Amino acid sequence: MNLEKVVFAFFILLALTLNFGFFLGKMTNPVEHSAYALFAAVVVSLIATVLKIGHRTHVDAFLLATSLVADLQLVTACLVWGVVVYGMGIDMNAHYMSIIVSLSGGALLANIVSVIILMIETATQRL
Amino acid sequence: MAIDLRPGQSLFTLVFRRMRSPLVALITVYAVSVLGMTLIPGIDDQGQPWKMSFFHAFYFVSFMGSTIGFGELPYPFTDAQRLWVTVIIYASVISWLYAIGTMLALVQSQNFRRARGEQSFTRKIKRLREPFYIVCGFGDTGQSLVRSLHLNAQRAVVIDNESERIDLIDSQDWDYTLPALFGNADESNNLSKAGIHHRNCKGVVAMTQNDNTNLQIALSAKILEPNIKVICRAQTLDAERNMASFGTDLVVNPYETFAEDLVLAMEKPSMYLLERWITAPAGTELIDPVFPPKGHWILCGFGRFGKAMYQRLLKHGNPVTVVEAKPGWTNPPKNTIIGRGTEAETLQQAKVKHAVGIIAGTNKDVDNLSILLTAEQLNPKVFSILRQELAVNHHVSRAIKPALLMDHSEIITSRILENLITPLTGHFLRQARLQEEQWASVLVSRVIALLEDEVPLTWVLSIRKDKTPAVWEQLRNNHDVLLGDLMRSTTDHLINLPCIPLLLQRRRKLHLLPDEAMPLKFGDRILFCGRDRARNRMNLICSTQEKLHFSQTGETRSDGWLWNLLFNRDQEKPQSMLDHIQKNGHKKNKKKSKTNG
Numbered sequence: 091m092n093l094e095k096v097v098f099a100f101f102i103l104l105a106l107t108l109n110f111g112f113f114l115g116k117m118t119n120p121v122e123h124s125a126y127a128l129f130a131a132v133v134v135s136l137i138a139t140v141l142k143i144g145h146r147t148h149v150d151a152f153l154l155a156t157s158l159v160a161d162l163q164l165v166t167a168c169l170v171w172g173v174v175v176y177g178m179g180i181d182m183n184a185h186y187m188s189i190i191v192s193l194s195g196g197a198l199l200a201n202i203v204s205v206i207i208l209m210i211e212t213a214t215q216r217l
Numbered sequence: 218m219a220i221d222l223r224p225g226q227s228l229f230t231l232v233f234r235r236m237r238s239p240l241v242a243l244i245t246v247y248a249v250s251v252l253g254m255t256l257i258p259g260i261d262d263q264g265q266p267w268k269m270s271f272f273h274a275f276y277f278v279s280f281m282g283s284t285i286g287f288g289e290l291p292y293p294f295t296d297a298q299r300l301w302v303t304v305i306i307y308a309s310v311i312s313w314l315y316a317i318g319t320m321l322a323l324v325q326s327q328n329f330r331r332a333r334g335e336q337s338f339t340r341k342i343k344r345l346r347e348p349f350y351i352v353c354g355f356g357d358t359g360q361s362l363v364r365s366l367h368l369n370a371q372r373a374v375v376i377d378n379e380s381e382r383i384d385l386i387d388s389q390d391w392d393y394t395l396p397a398l399f400g401n402a403d404e405s406n407n408l409s410k411a412g413i414h415h416r417n418c419k420g421v422v423a424m425t426q427n428d429n430t431n432l433q434i435a436l437s438a439k440i441l442e443p444n445i446k447v448i449c450r451a452q453t454l455d456a457e458r459n460m461a462s463f464g465t466d467l468v469v470n471p472y473e474t475f476a477e478d479l480v481l482a483m484e485k486p487s488m489y490l491l492e493r494w495i496t497a498p499a500g501t502e503l504i505d506p507v508f509p510p511k512g513h514w515i516l517c518g519f520g521r522f523g524k525a526m527y528q529r530l531l532k533h534g535n536p537v538t539v540v541e542a543k544p545g546w547t548n549p550p551k552n553t554i555i556g557r558g559t560e561a562e563t564l565q566q567a568k569v570k571h572a573v574g575i576i577a578g579t580n581k582d583v584d585n586l587s588i589l590l591t592a593e594q595l596n597p598k599v600f601s602i603l604r605q606e607l608a609v610n611h612h613v614s615r616a617i618k619p620a621l622l623m624d625h626s627e628i629i630t631s632r633i634l635e636n637l638i639t640p641l642t643g644h645f646l647r648q649a650r651l652q653e654e655q656w657a658s659v660l661v662s663r664v665i666a667l668l669e670d671e672v673p674l675t676w677v678l679s680i681r682k683d684k685t686p687a688v689w690e691q692l693r694n695n696h697d698v699l700l701g702d703l704m705r706s707t708t709d710h711l712i713n714l715p716c717i718p719l720l721l722q723r724r725r726k727l728h729l730l731p732d733e734a735m736p737l738k739f740g741d742r743i744l745f746c747g748r749d750r751a752r753n754r755m756n757l758i759c760s761t762q763e764k765l766h767f768s769q770t771g772e773t774r775s776d777g778w779l780w781n782l783l784f785n786r787d788q789e790k791p792q793s794m795l796d797h798i799q800k801n802g803h804k805k806n807k808k809k810s811k812t813n814g
Contacts, residue, residue, distance in 0.1 A: 125271055126255075133248035137241055144234035172272045 101138040102153075102208055105160065106201040108134050113198050117191045118184035125171070128194065132164045135197070138204075149211055156204040163197035228329075228336050235323045239316035246312040250278045250305040257301050261292050282309035334399065335410070341396040342412040347372050349418060350637070351411045353402035353434050354425035355382045357608040358450070358626035362424060365498070365630055367392050369638045374411050376402040403433035405441060413442050420446030420466075422633060428456035435465045448633055452521050469632045471625035472525040479602070479621070480529050481650075483509045487658035492646055494664065495719075495746060496631050497672040504672060507620055510573040510600055511535055517558035517588050518542075518579030519549040522604055522623070526576055538567045542579075559587040564595055574600035578623070582610045589617060641677050641744040645720040648729045660717075660730070664746065667715040673746040675719070678703070678755065680741045685759035692739060698765070700743070701733030705768035707754050714754050716747025 108131040115122030139157040142150065167190045174186045254274035261267040269277070273291060280287050281302070294302065323329055349372035352359050356377075363373045375397040377383055383399045400407040402425065412418050421438040423431035428451055435449045448467045451457040460468045482489035490506045497504060514530055516523055519541040527550075530537050540558040541549045556563030557579070569575065575592045577585035582605060589601050603619035605611070614622055635643045649657065664673055682689045691698050700721070706712040721731035722742040728735070731743070745752070758764045767773055 126252075129248075129252065129271055133244060136244050140233075140237055140240045140244065144230050144237060146230065168271075175270075176272050 098141055099208060099212075101134060101141055102201075102204055105131065105135045105138045105157075106198070106205050109160070109164070109194060109198045109201050113191060113194050115191075117188045120182040120184070120187045123187060123191060128164070128167060128171070128190075131194070131197070132161075132168060135160050135164055135201075149207060153204055153207055156200045156207070159200040160197040160204070163193045163200065167193040167197075228332055231329065231332060232323065236316070236319060239312070239319045242312045243316055246305070246308045247278060247282065250282070250309065251275050253301045253305065254278065254298070257295075257298050259292060259295050259298050267292065278305070278309075281306060282313070284310070331399070338396050338398050339410065341394060342374065342410075342415060345372060345374075345396075345412065345415065345417055347417060349374055349412070349415075351376065351408065351413060351418065351421045353377075353421065353423045353431075355379075355386075355397070356424070356426065356626075358629050359424040361608070361626045361630045362422065362633060363395065365634050366637075368498075369634070371638065374398070376400060376407055376411050378402070401430075403430045403437070405437040408434070408437055408441060413438060413445070418442070418445060420448060420637070422448045424450050424629070428452050432456060432460055435460055436463060439463055439465070446637070448636065450629055467633070467636045469629050470525075471623075471628040472522040474628050474632065475522075475623050475625075476525040476529040479509055479526070480533050482507055482621075483511060483533065485654040485657060487654055487661045488649065488652075491649065491657050491661055491664070494672045495642060495646070495675055496635060498631075499672070499674050501672045503668065503670055509621070512573035513538070513568070513571060515540060515558075515564070515567045515569060515572045515575045515592075517575070517577050517585075518604075519544075519547040519553070520578070520580055522578045522580075523547070523549075523576075526578060538572070540564070540567055557584055557588075559584050559591060561591055561595060564588075564592055569595045569599065572596065572599055574602065574620075576602040576604070577619075578602070578604045580604075580606055582606050582614070586610075586613060586617060589619060639675065639677065639744075641720060641722060641742060642675060644722065644727055645729070645744055648720065648727060652729075663717055667717070667747050667751075669748075674749055674752060675744060675746045676752050678743045678745060678759065680737055680739055680743075687762045687765040688737065688759050689739070690762065691765065692737065697736045698769070699733065700731055700735045700737060702765065702769050703737075703755055703758055704733065704751075705758070707757060707764055707768070710768050710771040714747070714751040716745045716751035716755070718743055718745055720744040 108127065112123060112127035112131050135157065139154070139161055142154040142157050145151075145154075170186065170190050170193065171182075174180055175182060180186070251271065251274045254269050254277060255271055257269075259267050259269060277290060282305075289298075350366065351374045352363055352366075353376045355363070355375045359375065359377070363375065366373050372393055373395065375383075375386070375395060377397070377399065378401045380399050383397045386395055386397045396411075398407060398411055400410075402408065402423070408421065413421065421434065423434040423438075425431055425434075431449045431451065435447050438445065438447045446466045447464075448469070449460045449465050451460055451468050451470045452472065454470070454473065457468050457470050457473070478489065478492075481492070486506055486508050490504070493504050511533075512535060514535050514537045516527055516530075516537050517540045519527065519539050523539070523541075524547075527537055527539065539549045539553040540556055540563055541547055541553050542555070542557040544553055544555055554563055554566050556566075558564060558567075558577070564575075569592055575588070577588040577592075579585055579588070585604055585606075589603055592599055592601065601619045602621045602623060603614055603617065604623040604625075605614045606625075608624075608626060611624075614624075635646075667673065678685065680688055680692070688698050688703070700718060701713075704714045704716060704718070706714055718731050718733075719729075720743070721728040721735065722744075723738060724740070745755070758768050763773075
């Protein structure tokens with residue numbers, strides 16, 4: 091067993107689960123989506139990206155791409171949140187919440203793809 | 218610090234592999250800091266309990282982590298918050314130090330610099346738009362060759378296995394960027410990196426000191442790209458034959474070449490002089506004729522150079538006395554005198570007083586200089602040949618004024634240039650060598666009549682549309698242009714320009730010293746020698762109708778387009794215009810009929 095591989099898979103999975111955790115709940119209800127969950131999802135997603143950089147195969151490149159997509163979506167969600175609440179000075183409402191949640195939904199999709207690729211790669215490695 | 222660098226791995230990947238843990242540490246520290254700030258309760262300006270939002274927390278951690286420190290924003294902190302901030306200040310500083318330290322160590326490491334050098338080398342090769350040669354070995358000879366290639370507007374790429382020479386290139390002033398790769402040229406992947414598969418790569422030149430390495434380079438180059446030119450330097454006859462055996466385009470053995478030239482100078486001094494003049498770089502001072510005497514020679518040093526000289530001299534009936542310091546190593550002939558030749562005793566033993574010539578041919582420049590000085594004291598009339606091993610000793614070698622100087626890098630460079638830049642010169646020299654001495658001396662006296670104090674310039678004129686448009690136009694209209702027409706003065710058509718046509722190449726056929734009355738044809742290539750002025754005038758004649766007409770007939774003619782149109786002086790142009798109109802009209806009609814159909 092390789093510790094590096096464990097850490098690698100751990101962060102990729104964690105990025106997915108945290109992302110899912112934030113996504114859960116009614117889209118328009120700000121109460122059902124915690125800022126802490128979004129924060130954790132962003133941080134773990136960033137770490138997963140860094141871990142993916144520097145590998146060389148084609149599959150690795152694809153994995154990195156999925157992570158970059160997830161980062162982009164989640165960071166944009168954070169920006170929307172920040173700009174709405176602090177930039178525009180509006181209290182979080184159903185309209186903006188749905189934008190944030192749908193952005194995180196996109197990231198969730200990218201994370202799912204990432205995990206699927208990881209599973210396929212693991213399965214084809216050594217049987 | 219060992220860095221795992223595989224071929225083809227980009228610098229970006231290399232950096233991120235090394236920076237992975239510092240980056241993860243930075244992200245983690247920032248995340249924990251921000252999270253902590255949002256969880257710890259504070260008090261706002263009204264004394265109400267207040268919790269920092271993610272926005273404020275990220276703002277605070279950002280300026281705190283980068284040690285800018287705007288203060289406790291937006292409200293003064295409670296003690297609990299200050300306790301946490303104390304912790305995260307240290308954590309963030311340490312994680313930054315870790316990241317920056319790793320980065321600096323990476324940038325300074327040998328492997329990183331090599332990878333960066335290689336990457337910029339590859340980029341330079343990719344960007345090469347002009348034809349180039351790969352020069353393996355950047356010693357005296359390699360440098361002299363690259364410099365000469367540049368002078369002739371040819372690009373070069375250098376491979377050398379001494380990093381100092383590669384570093385030197387950065388500090389030297391080259392007219393063009395000179396991509397240089399640090400590595401062994403006999404490893405074929407280095408040849409690939411240097412662009413042997415590049416479509417502009419015209420050839421590989423193996424210039425290293427080692428025959429085996431050169432052999433390996435030539436072999437790999439021929440296998441990788443059978444169609445490109447491969448030129449090799451060889452120091453022994455064995456290596457020379459081996460290299461020639463698998464189709465190396467040119468093998469230059471400086472020792473054999475020099476020995477051959479010496480014999481040529483003995484037998485046909487005019488021929489030798491002619492060769493020296495024609496192959497010398499432009500602007501060289503006029504070289505005086507030399508007459509190496511026949512008779513008893515002394516040869517100091519029986520290395521590769523000594524052996525070549527010994528065989529040639531003996532073959533042409535000159536008795537040779539060999540002086541050699543280490544007869545065990547070099548295996549000289551039986552009656553060899555043992556000694557270095559630098560002291561009077563050995564030279565006297567070799568009967569220097571009765572010798573006609575002495576060759577200082579050891580592989581040490583100091584010894585060679587000393588041999589010549591000693592010999593000249595004993596016998597001032599002796600014909601001296603000096604072998605120069607290192608280019609740095611150039612000034613001393615010239616100052617001592619030997620009758621002949623054997624500078625191997627000069628010999629190699631001029632042979633290679635002749636092959637690469639001016640192949641017509643090579644053809645001429647080979648044809649000339651078949652002629653008698655009488656022929657050469659006549660030609661030399663003709664050349665002398667043209668010159669002032671520099672060696673003659675040689676140039677090639679090609680009868681092509683882009684190079685000689687005026688001649689091309691005349692030939693196209695079935696007017697004869699004679700070779701002599703190109704060589705008339707532009708002010709008086711009875712006076713010839715100071716130049717001599719040496720060789721005319723028409724397809725596969727070579728005409729040595731072509732006659733002035735010879736009519737030119739498309740695709741002819743003519744080698745001229747003469748003065749710079751003649752070349753400029755000739756180019757003028759070949760590119761302007763008016764000048765060509767004057768030199769053919771002695772009449773001045775106005776060649777303006779409007780003039781011709783108005784007065785219908787030129788019969789050709791209106792006709793061709795008419796043709797043009799007719800053809801176009803025809804086409805238009807066709808089109809019309811199509812649309813009608």
